[in-house]
Amino acid sequence: MRIRTIEDYHEAYKDSIEDPKTFWAAIAQEFRWKKPWTKVLDWSFDDYNVKWFRNGKLNITENCLDRHAENKPNHPALIWEPNDPEDEPEIITYKVLLDRVCRFANVLKKHGVTKGDRVCIYMPMIPELAVAVLACARIGAIHSVIFGGFSAQSISDRINDSQCELVVTTDGAVRGAKNIPMKETVDDALVACPSVKKVIVATHTRTPVSMIKGRDYWWESEVKHVEAECPAEEMDSEDPLFILYTSGSTGKPKGVVHTCGGYMVFTSYTFENVFQYHPGDVFFCTADVGWITGHSYLVYGPLLSGAITVMFEGIPTYPDAGRLWDIVDRHKVNILYTAPTAIRSLMGFGLEYLEGKDLSSLKVLGSVGEPINEEAWHWYNDHIGKGKCPIVDTWWQTETGGIMISPLAGITKTKPSYATLPLPGVQLELVDENGSTIEGNGVNGNLCITYPWPSIIRTTWGDHERCKSTYFSTYPGKYFTGDGCMRDEDGYYRITGRVDDVLNVSGHRIGTAEVENAINSHTGVVESAVVGYPHDVKGQGVHAFVICEEPQDEDSMMKRDILMTVSRIIGPIAKPDKIQIVSGLPKTRSGKIMRRILRKIAEGEYNNLGDTSTLLDPGVVDEIVKGAKEL
Numbered sequence: 001m002r003i004r005t006i007e008d009y010h011e012a013y014k015d016s017i018e019d020p021k022t023f024w025a026a027i028a029q030e031f032r033w034k035k036p037w038t039k040v041l042d043w044s045f046d047d048y049n050v051k052w053f054r055n056g057k058l059n060i061t062e063n064c065l066d067r068h069a070e071n072k073p074n075h076p077a078l079i080w081e082p083n084d085p086e087d088e089p090e091i092i093t094y095k096v097l098l099d100r101v102c103r104f105a106n107v108l109k110k111h112g113v114t115k116g117d118r119v120c121i122y123m124p125m126i127p128e129l130a131v132a133v134l135a136c137a138r139i140g141a142i143h144s145v146i147f148g149g150f151s152a153q154s155i156s157d158r159i160n161d162s163q164c165e166l167v168v169t170t171d172g173a174v175r176g177a178k179n180i181p182m183k184e185t186v187d188d189a190l191v192a193c194p195s196v197k198k199v200i201v202a203t204h205t206r207t208p209v210s211m212i213k214g215r216d217y218w219w220e221s222e223v224k225h226v227e228a229e230c231p232a233e234e235m236d237s238e239d240p241l242f243i244l245y246t247s248g249s250t251g252k253p254k255g256v257v258h259t260c261g262g263y264m265v266f267t268s269y270t271f272e273n274v275f276q277y278h279p280g281d282v283f284f285c286t287a288d289v290g291w292i293t294g295h296s297y298l299v300y301g302p303l304l305s306g307a308i309t310v311m312f313e314g315i316p317t318y319p320d321a322g323r324l325w326d327i328v329d330r331h332k333v334n335i336l337y338t339a340p341t342a343i344r345s346l347m348g349f350g351l352e353y354l355e356g357k358d359l360s361s362l363k364v365l366g367s368v369g370e371p372i373n374e375e376a377w378h379w380y381n382d383h384i385g386k387g388k389c390p391i392v393d394t395w396w397q398t399e400t401g402g403i404m405i406s407p408l409a410g411i412t413k414t415k416p417s418y419a420t421l422p423l424p425g426v427q428l429e430l431v432d433e434n435g436s437t438i439e440g441n442g443v444n445g446n447l448c449i450t451y452p453w454p455s456i457i458r459t460t461w462g463d464h465e466r467c468k469s470t471y472f473s474t475y476p477g478k479y480f481t482g483d484g485c486m487r488d489e490d491g492y493y494r495i496t497g498r499v500d501d502v503l504n505v506s507g508h509r510i511g512t513a514e515v516e517n518a519i520n521s522h523t524g525v526v527e528s529a530v531v532g533y534p535h536d537v538k539g540q541g542v543h544a545f546v547i548c549e550e551p552q553d554e555d556s557m558m559k560r561d562i563l564m565t566v567s568r569i570i571g572p573i574a575k576p577d578k579i580q581i582v583s584g585l586p587k588t589r590s591g592k593i594m595r596r597i598l599r600k601i602a603e604g605e606y607n608n609l610g611d612t613s614t615l616l617d618p619g620v621v622d623e624i625v626k627g628a629k630e631l
């Protein structure tokens with residue numbers, strides 16, 4: 001379905017509310033199904049259970065690849081831009097991509113992977129990553145992609161949670177000027193992963209690696225010895241497609257499960273409508289495939305729609321802060337989808353990095369992952385879009401699978417820092433602390449969704465109760481997003497940020513409890529509390545308040561060792577920006593840490609701490625304020 005005008009939007013929205021099943025069935029029938037569904041939707045948000053396109057059979061890779069390889073075999077599917085701008089980009093057509101996916105699918109089969117098995121993918125942003133993901137989907141294996149910035153410990157926790165049997169990785173990775181030892185990290189992880197039987201290693205950096213006989217195999221030699229054809233496994237619409245781990249308010253990340261049919265329908269529908277993709281447009285999503293944005297809008301959404309998708313191995317600041325603009329220029333990118341943190345960071349380097357870059361191919365700009373502040377919005381609009389590219393500020397979550405609130409490019413009137421309006425098919429509600437619906441405009445509340453959409457999270461792997469209690473119990477009968485939200489006088493939505501203990505650091509979701517657990521595992525640490533504070537580039541920074549067994553001097557080894565511990569346990573992305581050693585934490589008489597006070601202190605709002613009289617030891621606050629000022 002294609003919405004082209006604001007009238008279309010309002011009409012589609014109305015239809016989607018009045019008769020959601022008919023609305024989604026019409027979109028779903030645009031895809032290739034091996035067997036039609038018998039019922040569009042079964043659902044309950046009370047005893048959480050959602051099933052879309054019941055008994056429908058399909059394979060998502062037939063829709064991503066075969067359809068297009070038949071119609072336009074030589075059309076580019078993936079453009080790969082290497083880390084080093086001196087290296088050659090790679091252009092992979094639909095025909096070739098299908099071929100490579102089928103070969104690797106046969107490799108997985110040869111190593112015993114079958115439908116329903118879990119496969120862990122830990123790779124840099126190279127074409128083999130997309131190939132590995134799609135090869136799993138081809139044979140019905142459930143992929144669990146782990147972002148390359150996670151530590152060995154994080155990898156093994158995730159592998160063990162979902163009992164992966166096979167891992168796909170590379171010898172090494174390069175990001176900017178850094179070399180990253182991928183296989184070595186996997187080896188460290190596997191010491192604690194008895195479920196893993198095989199490891200497939202793609203050669204990329206030629207970093208020396210250890211290869212264990214009978215367990216470890218080279219990608220390049222494996223693909224030589226298999227057939228080029230691989231039939232697409234018949235999957236039920238509700239069979240799991242992938243697991244993606246994401247942080248919540250507890251110490252343990254959850255494995256968000258998405259299923260084949262609904263995820264396919266929703267990612268393609270949102271891709272085409274939000275970005276107003278036209279055949280032949282070059283689409284560049286800068287997110288890593290290790291995050292949901294990379295899954296939905298680098299791999300699946302664009303390929304389902306037969307688009308040209310750009311994958312960039314490196315970072316926006318290498319070799320200099322003009323790299324993204326070089327890529328736009330070089331590949332004539334029409335649609336750029338990136339995160340506010342990247343915009344803010346590049347903004348800081350100044351306009352000289354835009355000199356001589358031809359950005360005239362750009363038609364649409366997108367933003368995702370965190371609220372975009374007005375300054376960054378205007379910079380993006382004026383200097384990248386040259387005032388002629390609509391900006392789509394897309395709000396969504398790992399759990400929603402695809403974009404939920406966003407302007408439709410060139411159709412919805414935009415407003416800086418507003419995600420604007422829900423897509424047709426998305427039913428929002430704002431609720432107050434008591435769970436009562438907040439009606440009308442010019443209001444603030446907690447953002448809920450009251451009706452299922454096709455790519456809603458189905459479960460958290462291995463623990464359905466956790467899924468129910470995390471998302472469907474705060475406000476019974478509604479999906480609770482964890483975000484605060486304003487609806488302005490025009491009925492436009494503006495996300496104000498998380499209302500739980502989840503941080504958003506450079507667009508990466510990090511649970512404060514996870515960071516605290518990591519810090520607390522460091523020797524000599526008694527207790528810690530982690531909060532976020534506004535950070536000019538990262539959006540949020542991480543401020544850790546730590547109680548140690550022994551008194552510490554200002555630049556003690558302790559702080560550096562804590563950073564190393566967090567890096568080891570979670571990954572460098574979770575390293576606190578500030579560590580403040582304190583002698584106590586503000587606690588209530590029942591022993592609960594008053595995070596509200598710590599947040600205020602971290603934000604620098606020292607004079608507005610609210611009522612501290614109920615604290616066990618009010619004096620501790622003065623000491624923490626003093627320490628924070630000195631930091």
Ligand code: 7RM
Nearest residue numbers: 368369370371393394395396397398495509
């Ligand atoms: C896509 C993604 C989800 C959280 C979400 C929000 C925040 C995402 C926006 C945003 C304001 C946006 N998935 N968030 N997009 N906040 N405006 N356009 O990021 O699972 O990793 O994070 O990110 O808090 O709940 S995620």
